[in-house]
Amino acid sequence: MDGSISLAYKRMAVILDTEVTVMLSTKVDFNQELIMNWHFSDKAMNTTTSIIREILKMASQPGIINFGGGMPAPELFPNAEVKDAACRAIEKYGPPMMQYSLTQGVPPLREKIAERFSKINDIDVSGDAVQITSGSQQGLDMIGRAFLNPGDYVLTERPTYLGALQAFGFYEVKYCTAELESDGICIEEAEEQIKKYSPKLIYVVPDFQNPAGISMAVEKREALVELSRKYQIPIVEDNPYSELRFSGEAKPSIQSLGGSSVINLGTFSKTISPGLRIGFLVGCPDVMRMIEKVKQGNDLHTNTFTQYVLLEYLESGHLDNFHIDVLRREYGQRRDTMIRTMEKEFPPDVKFTRPTGGLFLWVTLPEHVSTTDMFQKAVDAGVAYVPGKPFYPHGDVDRDFRINFCNATEENIIKGVERLGEVFRLVL
């Protein structure tokens, strides 16, 4: 990386993906002179989030249109309805809402999620198959805890969700990958990699993938289940976006095809609110028992208070009867605006995906361009994205970037894409 970007990294803090971070100032005073010689664990020392986390500080500077974050549109949060649900929940449930609760999650919420999940996915799961997690990220980490030994391989799409790489990476795993084609993971390459590396898990984001916005064809879902059975490797189906479909028919979830060999990760972060931190895992009893066991030592249980708030909100029917349609319509419009403007502003050798749902699309430049190097120029032009490199498990491709098309207003979407067009005219 060149000097300016390297310097930029050092100066930057973060808005990345589902995450915002700022540099700590060091104003800490214990009135003590002693400086300890800290000996951190090898795993902590090897946790390499710094470049990724530091890549987008400038995106939070005034005037920069930030397509980098993974955040849903704050103006669409159902604030009033969640407030009402919170007030009703405290009246209705009282002290149990404030007390310690089960590691697996609050039973009526697990039942409600199971009921809704069964309906959406046309399968039959009970509340016992649901483990509440503190967001999907904790679900990923608990899967890492439950399954991954140092040196194990995990098979992923190439590119894949970097939060999963971060979660699994802590367990000192290696990755084998198969190309993400326009209709999902390349099955032939996946099987080759399975034969070669015997991965412990197959990790995929089949609907409106993060980062690429691509959905997996039904035949590929079926083929992946076949691979899973043939080689006895569980599939981790990360599923935050499937409900945010703007057009077309929903595809069957991999779990609905693969049953007990699949662990499904769900979340309400994209459909209701990330701040409530409620995600969930759906899987068979053997796996759920192990996840419960390893979660207990991590945080005892997920926030009781917001579990009841969420339960009350779900029971109001607002999400399913109203709010989800608002999101689909609004995000769909923003996507249309984004793509229409890209078609107008981007040169023909810049390719991009056209997702029919989710939050993200993926822009691919000609081979000679590094989107990491180009980042500084984009910021100078007043627009930010997430460079694609950290989404590649081996960090060996640097010609893509990820765009969130849901978080900005339509006016800013147009302006931001025009700015990207200017950058391309400089660089290409």
Place this chain on the structure above:
Amino acid sequence: MDGSISLAYKRMAVILDTEVTVMLSTKVDFNQELIMNWHFSDKAMNTTTSIIREILKMASQPGIINFGGGMPAPELFPNAEVKDAACRAIEKYGPPMMQYSLTQGVPPLREKIAERFSKINDIDVSGDAVQITSGSQQGLDMIGRAFLNPGDYVLTERPTYLGALQAFGFYEVKYCTAELESDGICIEEAEEQIKKYSPKLIYVVPDFQNPAGISMAVEKREALVELSRKYQIPIVEDNPYSELRFSGEAKPSIQSLGGSSVINLGTFSKTISPGLRIGFLVGCPDVMRMIEKVKQGNDLHTNTFTQYVLLEYLESGHLDNFHIDVLRREYGQRRDTMIRTMEKEFPPDVKFTRPTGGLFLWVTLPEHVSTTDMFQKAVDAGVAYVPGKPFYPHGDVDRDFRINFCNATEENIIKGVERLGEVFRLVL
């Protein structure tokens, strides 16, 4: 262990410590025949929570007075005030309360906690020295993540908090221990153990210790800080109970004596509500940066929603001007009732601690009695405790049990202690 207890273990689910769990039924139907041959990680397989977690199902049967749980008294939760705070917070903070937030925690809450912590502990820390965690348990786990390699030693009191053993145990550590005397850890034995095992961390609960209710003398706090400096070993000061003092003067925290070589763990679980799941770490910048990094992969950040609810509740002044005094008075009365009844009902060779704060006291029987074996008889008599064995890192002492004196009504405290007295008449 004898047959009846072994059977009891198998039949039991759990109320243990800060935790309630029930057995999963296996009604899960994915309409699939395949049963996977699951290969879990070595660490997950070695996580041995089952006996502990399964020890107290019967305690949740009707008619049993349960002194086993670690739960605060639900009738004392400030429900109405938290409800008001929640409603005000949503009005006041709006969408940011529902959005992703910083890994370190919401800045105004970190500032508020730093201000309050500085005042209580007579030190000067800024919000940057505070990391919000999803309860203290996550704080313990993040310390494990940040510091502990497999095979490392951790020095603890003997007995010590079993949730810490569970958190650190995941990182495949070993324990060296020093006796918990009536005024805290034995400093001579601690130094011997340090010389022999070079532990990575010193873990203590200096105020109203869990499980024993003992507080560490000021001279021992100073001596421990000296050991920490001499041998360059950080102290982890687990501090959930210090504000729940019924009588006497507060002792200085170890962090106020040891400064940057100490990491302090705080929580609002015992003073406001465990269900909000807000704990915090206070430490120097080097440590806070590492904790932030390892927490990110675990759960991105703690619940934004309840961080703002807590902030609004703290700013109302209700905790410091009113609620904490209610708890001190009420828990103090329950403690008095418990001790008065024990003095009346227990035979002279049954010893117990007389804490001046916190939630727990510790009962020690003559050497020939196993409190694990006695557990079934206690449950038959309609009263439950937590056997002491799992609080010993090497599981080599089985003659104590832990009693929560805060969770039951005074009527049940008297009745429960009388039942324990009956059990002693059978066993001793």
